[in-house]
Amino acid sequence: MSDTKFTPRVFSGIQPSGGLTLGNYLGAIKRFVSMQDEDFETVYCMVDLHAITVWQDPKALAHNTRELAAGFIASGISPEKSILINQSQVPEHAQLGWIFNCVARMGWMGRMTQFKDKAGKNTENVSLGLFGYPALMAADILVYHATHVPVGEDQKQHLELTRDIAAKFNHDYGVDFFPITEPVIEGAATRVMSLRDGSKKMSKSDPSDASRINMTDDADAIAKKIRKAKTDPDALPSEVEGLEDRPEARNLVNIYAALNEQSVEDVLREVGGQQFGTFKPLLAELAVSKLAPISTEMARLMDDPAEIDRILARGAAQAREITAPILRKTYEIVGMVS
Ligand code: AMP
Numbered sequence: 173m174s175d176t177k178f179t180p181r182v183f184s185g186i187q188p189s190g191g192l193t194l195g196n197y198l199g200a201i202k203r204f205v206s207m208q209d210e211d212f213e214t215v216y217c218m219v220d221l222h223a224i225t226v227w228q229d230p231k232a233l234a235h236n237t238r239e240l241a242a243g244f245i246a247s248g249i250s251p252e253k254s255i256l257i258n259q260s261q262v263p264e265h266a267q268l269g270w271i272f273n274c275v276a277r278m279g280w281m282g283r284m285t286q287f288k289d290k291a292g293k294n295t296e297n298v299s300l301g302l303f304g305y306p307a308l309m310a311a312d313i314l315v316y317h318a319t320h321v322p323v324g325e326d327q328k329q330h331l332e333l334t335r336d337i338a339a340k341f342n343h344d345y346g347v348d349f350f351p352i353t354e355p356v357i358e359g360a361a362t363r364v365m366s367l368r369d370g371s372k373k374m375s376k377s378d379p380s381d382a383s384r385i386n387m388t389d390d391a392d393a394i395a396k397k398i399r400k401a402k403t404d405p406d407a408l409p410s411e412v413e414g415l416e417d418r419p420e421a422r423n424l425v426n427i428y429a430a431l432n433e434q435s436v437e438d439v440l441r442e443v444g445g446q447q448f449g450t451f452k453p454l455l456a457e458l459a460v461s462k463l464a465p466i467s468t469e470m471a472r473l474m475d476d477p478a479e480i481d482r483i484l485a486r487g488a489a490q491a492r493e494i495t496a497p498i499l500r501k502t503y504e505i506v507g508m509v510s
Contacts, residue, residue: 180350183318185217185259185309188236189228194245194385194463198361199324204317205248207322213426214254215316215491216244221266222260225301226290239470243387245468251483257398259312261488264495268311269304272500275341276307280333286326304358310334314350315495325363326373331355333366345505361430367401370419376386385459389465395456398424403448410444412436424448428455431462435469 184204186196207287208214215389218240237258244256279358281287291298295307310332313321314337321331331353338350366372366383374384385394402420409415415422415436428451429439443451475478503510 175418177348178317178461180212180320181314181318182212182320182322182356183217184322185219185222185312185464186240188218188240188258189223190236192240192375192387193364193374193461194387194427195364196375196376197247197325197363197387197463197466198321198359198364198427199250201244201247202430203322203356203358204244204254205249207320208250208253210281212320214269215254215293215318215494216249216254218258219309219312221269222305225299225305238477239275239388241480242470242473243336243466243506245473245483249489255487256483257488257491258484259485261484262285262315262491262495263492264492264499265308265312265313267499268315268502269308271339271506272307272311272421272423273304275337275344276304276310276333280336282304283329285329292501296330305345306330308332310337313353314338315498316491317494317498318353319351320354320356322358325357328355328357337386346404347505349505352443356383359430360426360434360436363425364427365419367397367423369402369454370423385463387463388470389463390467391460392463394459394463395453396458398452398459401452403452408440408446408448408451410440412440417486421448424451424455428458431458455504 184199184200186192192201204214204216206378218237220233220237241256241258241489245251249256284306287303287305290302310333313334321334325333341350342348347418364374366374366378367385368380370384372378372383378384382385382397382400385397389397401424403424404418405493406418408421410424415425423434424442425439429436432439444452500510
C-alpha cells in the first residue's frame with residue numbers, strides 16, 4: 173500500500189562505526205544492490221552523523237566512512253545507478269532532523285529497543301543524540317520522500333517510528349506531504365546471528381571477533397571462523413521444522429541459503445542428514461567464493477581514497493537536487509520565513 177503520488181525511491185543507510193559484517197551484507201547490502209535494477213531511484217548513505225551518537229575517533233571515522241563506501245561499491249552498488257553519499261555532506265538531513273525532533277514524542281523514543289540495548293543501565297550518561305537517533309533516521313528517509321527502505325530485522329521498530337513521524341507531521345500541519353514508507357525486510361538472512369551464540373545478533377561491536385565474519389576477512393579467517401562456529405551435536409534436518417530450538421544450526425543454514433540465493437527448504441533438501449563436519453566446509457567454501465572477490469575489490473578501491481571522495485562529492489550534489497526543494501517546502505509548511 174505504498175503511496176502512488178510519490179516517485180518510487182529507495183533510501184537506506186549504514187553506520188561507518190567499524191568494519192562491515194556478513195550481517196550487514198546479507199541483511200542489507202545484497203538487497204541494496206538488487207533494488208538498483210528494479211524500478212526505483214536508489215540512494216545509499218554512510219550515516220556518519222548517526223555514528224557519532226557514540227564516541228568515534230575522528231581518524232577512524234574518516235577511514236571507516238571511506239571503507240564503507242568501498243564496501244558498497246565492491247558489493248555491486250554502482251555510482252552510475254545509485255546516489256552514494258555520506259550523510260554529513262547533505263545538510264538537509266540534519267535540518268529536517270531538527271524539525272522531526274519537534275514532531276516525535278519523548279514517549280515514542282523511550283520505547284526504542286535499540287536505545288535501551290545501547291544505553292543499558294547508563295541512561296544518564298549516554299548522549300542526547302543517541303536518544304534522538306531515530307528522528308534523524310526518519311529525516312534521512314523522508315528528506316528524499318523515499319517510499320521503500322531495505323534493512324535488516326533489527327531496524328523494523330525504527331521504520332515504524334518513521335511512519336508515525338510522517339503521519340503526525342501530515343496530520344498536525346493538515347498536509348499530505350510525507351509518504352508513509354514501506355520497510356523491505358526480505359530474504360533468508362534478515363537477522364544473522366553471532367557464530368558464538370545463536371541468541372545474539374552478529375554485530376561489528378561484539379568484543380569477540382570470532383563471533384562475526386568481517387567483509388575484510390581473508391579466506392583462511394572465514395574458513396576458521398565457520399569451522400569453530402558453535403553448533404549442536406545433531407545432524408541437519410531435512411525439513412524447516414527440524415531447525416526449531418536449534419538457533420545455531422538455523423543460523424548457519426540461513427546464511428548458506430542467503431549466500432546461495434536459495435530458499436531454506438531447498439538447502440535442507442540437499443544437506444538434510446549431513447553432520448556439521450560435512451556441512452561446515454561446504455558453507456566455508458561458499459562464503460569464501462562470494463566474499464573474497466568483494467574484499468579484494470575493497471582493498472583495491474581503498475588504494476585510491478581521493479577517487480572515493482570524488483564519488484561522494486558527486487553523490488552529495490545529486491542528492492541535494494532532491495533534498496533542497498523538499499526541505500524548502502517543509503520550512504514553508506511549518507511557517508519559517510525565508
Ligand atoms: P548497522 O551496522 O547497525 O548500521 O546496520 C546497517 C544495516 O545492516 C541495517 O539495515 C541492519 O538492519 C543490517 N544489519 C546489521 N546487522 C545485521 C545482522 N546481524 N543481520 C541482518 N542484518 C543486519
